Amino acid sequence: GxxxxxxxxxxxxxxxxxxxxKCTYSDSASNYFPWYKQELGKRPQLIIDIRSNVxxxxxxxxxxxxxxxxxxxxLHITETQPEDSAxxxxxxxxxxxxxxxxxGTTLTVKP
Amino acid sequence: xTEVTQTPKHLVMGMTNKKSLKCEQHMGHRAMYWYKxxxxxxxxxxxxxxxxxxxxxxxxxxxxxxxxxxSSLLNLHLHALQPEDSAxxxxxxxxxxxxxxxTFGSGTRLTVV
Numbered sequence: 490g491x492x493x494x495x496x497x498x499x500x501x502x503x504x505x506x507x508x509x510x511k512c513t514y515s516d517s518a519s520n521y522f523p524w525y526k527q528e529l530g531k532r533p534q535l536i537i538d539i540r541s542n543v544x545x546x547x548x549x550x551x552x553x554x555x556x557x558x559x560x561x562x563x564l565h566i567t568e569t570q571p572e573d574s575a576x577x578x579x580x581x582x583x584x585x586x587x588x589x590x591x592x593g594t595t596l597t598v599k600p
Numbered sequence: 601x602t603e604v605t606q607t608p609k610h611l612v613m614g615m616t617n618k619k620s621l622k623c624e625q626h627m628g629h630r631a632m633y634w635y636k637x638x639x640x641x642x643x644x645x646x647x648x649x650x651x652x653x654x655x656x657x658x659x660x661x662x663x664x665x666x667x668x669x670x671s672s673l674l675n676l677h678l679h680a681l682q683p684e685d686s687a688x689x690x691x692x693x694x695x696x697x698x699x700x701x702x703t704f705g706s707g708t709r710l711t712v713v
Binding site: 521523525531532533534535538578587588590591592593 | 640641642643644645648656690700701702703704705706707
């Protein structure tokens with residue numbers, strides 16, 4: 490089955506800096522890559538996603554890039570704010586409806 | 601309505617009890633999911649329903665029994681659980697199974713004593 494590795498497991502940045510989280514996946518058939526943000530004690534929330542026919546997608550301070558050849562995708566957060574502090578999960582969908590999640594990255598943004 | 605509503609928010613049950621978790625959405629989504637999440641871990645898929653039919657069972661023990669009475673409702677019936685089943689149970693939905701992100705509910709925090 491699909492295997493998703495996510496790095497780093499923890500990331501601490503100063504407010505205003507950029508943060509980058511990277512994921513690799515194993516199955517070249519995966520074609521949908523969502524990112525979820527989970528604040529402490531709350532539900533995961535979809536923040537951005539990318540499909541395999543697109544190389545990059547941006548939404549305000551958040552961007553995701555996908556390299557299908559290398560089978561990796563990354564989340565970029567610019568101008569980080571304390572409210573960006575959360576656990577971020579990447580996921581890969583090998584077929585419709587079944588997402589395999591990475592182990593998560595705990596992002597801490599220091600004021 | 602853009603939410604997935606789960607009840608109850610917290611549940612404590614004994615190993616001999618029978619209880620049910622409920623999930624409801626009114627977004628017209630036709631795919632619904634049950635996930636289990638342990639502390640500091642990613643969500644783990646348990647079941648997928650597509651158009652009210654069970655399409656995936658990730659080898660979940662039979663003490664967990666899902667039910668989808670209609671396109672808006674998803675239940676998870678619990679019986680004879682073990683302490684290691686204590687976790688956050690998340691319901692999610694998506695427009696269809698095909699490459700859409702999930703809308704998660706807030707979850708039910710289950711403790712088995």
